Amino acid sequence: MKVEQIHHVAYRCKDAKETVEWYGKMLNMDFILAIAEDHVPSTHEPDPYMHLFLDAGNGNVLAFFELPTKPEMGRDPNTPIWVQHIAFKVKDRDTLIEFKEHLEKEGVEVLGVTDHSIFHSIYFFDPNGHRVELACPDPEEEALLERMDAVKWDMLNEWSVTKKAPKHADWLHAKELNKDA
Incomplete structure (x- = not known):
């Protein structure tokens, strides 16, 4: 018994139409499905929602819920903003740079390229x-x-005991750190 792949990952959105249009324009994702009901199928609670699905490539699906009767969206104040994110793979560095230029041209603030x-x-x-x-x-x-x-495994086991960053792979960002020196 083993999980085959992620079926979809779901996030909340402020506006379903704006979200579909933004992901289509900025990341070229196709809108593939919408589900809207007045009751939640799993809990049966009355709560109207729009559930939309976007093609994130290679059988991966990114989904969103718009929940108009719920309080405004917020973030977990105890989790740094850089922690919770979704990452998509692109073909190569040239494609990454093309996306960066496209996003910036459309007014999106982009951080990186981070090596x-x-x-x-x-x-x-x-x-x-x-x-x-x-x-x-x-x-x-x-x-x-x-x-x-x-x-x-050595890193995980050391972290589990010390809660300090193990140095087994400190070479990963060494060239970035040396670049600033």
């Missing part, structure tokens, strides 16, 4: 305040992932 050694990323926010990351593989990704794989 994580195994991949490279840009970060920005959708109109709902959700942090979005686009990531492309590093040309040396396979070898770097092998290196990371060799230390993952």
Whole structure:
């Protein structure tokens, strides 16, 4: 028994139509399905909602709920804004740069390109305040992932005991840190 893949990931949105249009325009995602009801099927509570689904590529689906009767959306004040995000893979660095330029041209503030050694990323926010990351593989990704794989359990076990960042893979961001020196 094993999970096959993510069926969909769902977030809340402020405005369903604005969200569909933004993801279509900014990330070229197709709108694939909408479900709207006055009662929640799983809990049977009366609560009208719009549930929309977007094609995130390769069988991946990003979904949103607009909940007009609920209080305004907020964030968990105890979780830093950079933690909760959704990341999408793009083909390569050229594509990542194209997205960065496209987003900036459309008025979206973009952070990065950040070099994580195994991949490279840009970060920005959708109109709902959700942090979005686009990531492309590093040309040396396979070898770097092998290196990371060799230390993952040692890192996890050390973290579990100390709650301090283990140094097994401190080489990951070393070139970024050295660049600032």
